[in-house]
Amino acid sequence: MISEREASKYPFLKEAASLLEHLEIDIENLTDQRYRPILDRGEERVIQAIRYGVVGGGLKDDLAEFLSFPIAVMLVSMTRDPFLERRYALAEAVRARRLLESEDEGRIAEIARGEFRWRIKVQRREIEDTIYSFELHFVDYLRNSSSFREDKWRLINRILTEGYVLLTKAEAVRLLQVEVEELIRRLSSRRVESNMPEQIMERLGRIKRTLDESRSSIGDSALPSEVIHGAFPPCITHSYRTLTAGGRLSHIERFTLSSFLLNIGMEPERIVQLFVSASDFDEGLTRYQIEHISGLRGSRTRYTPPNCMTMRTHGICHNPDSLCGKVKHPLSYYRRRASELRMSPKARKDR
Ligand code: SF4
DSSP, rough: OOOOOHHHHHSSSSSHHHHHHHHTOOGGGGGGGHHHHHHHHHHHHHHHHHHHSOOOOOOOHHHHHHHHHHHHHHHHHHHHHHHHHHHHHHHHHHHHHHHTTTTTTHHHHHOOOOOOOEEEEEEEEEEEEEEEEEEEEHHHHHHHHHTOOOOOGGGGSEEETTTTEEEOHHHHHHHHHHHHHHHHHHHHHHHSSSOOOHHHHHHHHHHHHHHHHHHHHHHHHHHHTTOOGGGHHEEEEEEEEHHHTOOOOOOHHHHHHHHHHHHHHHOHHHHHHHHHGGGOOOOHHHHHHHHHHSSSSTTTTOOOOOOHHHHHHHTOOOOOOGGGGGGHHHHHHHHHHHHHHHHHHHHHHHO
8 A cells, every 4th residue: 555655745646546545535524623734735736726837835744635635636626617627737747747856766667657557667878978767668758748849859859779768867757747737637627526515615616716816817916017918919918828728839939928028027037937837848948948038048149029920920920909900020019008008097907
């Protein structure tokens, strides 16, 4: 049987589910005062996912921390909100990745094989200053890397040996994050009993309110005060919403969004945090790219987003409106709209 410590770290494992069955906890008992910290933590997991895009912290009591996970999954499921299901799954998967990064190779391979049936071997090699720790069958590799946009993930750019792809430890863990995210998304999209005790329904109400506030203001709350979210051109709004909903952006969309936000005054670190929502988030790479675009690295040049004609050529000029017909650049759109908003009290109220 899995230890309570391991179950608290990786509560999505099948062994952890067996532990839960073994405990035979009745939903009616959850309203008992003894279980209150577990319900609080379950609710907190979901709120953290909504607000920060990652689940952090945790209870000192391993069993309570573990039990808070099925509570959180149940609460997410009860909202019946696909946006929240995706955002929560990603937030838990990022948490799992951070924990897996500190595991040894044997434990990582054990989880990958046992939970996700990966054909993976622990095999250490050093090639051109890179330490590879694993060999993963190319089918398992492709299944989990297909949504990644960076060139380094393309099979053609990988080292293969007899059908197995060499992976560093960080890469193996990054691919496992994809599996964990999909698993949790499936768990939280299952329909559960909606007739729950009042203490559970109150928590559900708080989660829905936080989600509603967040949905309309997640941009505003993530932006510095000088940035006027309501003045974003439609193309940028499209990328921004896709990103904060946990969707994936193409390379050119990432570049456009990052350079746009940098040029209207957002700090690079804030932009990195924004990308936490991305389902193919790689913190080190994202920080490097954003610092490069901002001129903190490389040529020391701050890049600007492409003009509207280039955006159209790349098929990322989404939902142009009447103001778009009067501008040639997304930053010109922003300046004009921001100026209109500053002059119009009604528009300011609506933004
Ligand atoms: S016309 Fe320009 S500003 Fe407007 S949506 Fe297209 S690319 Fe963006």
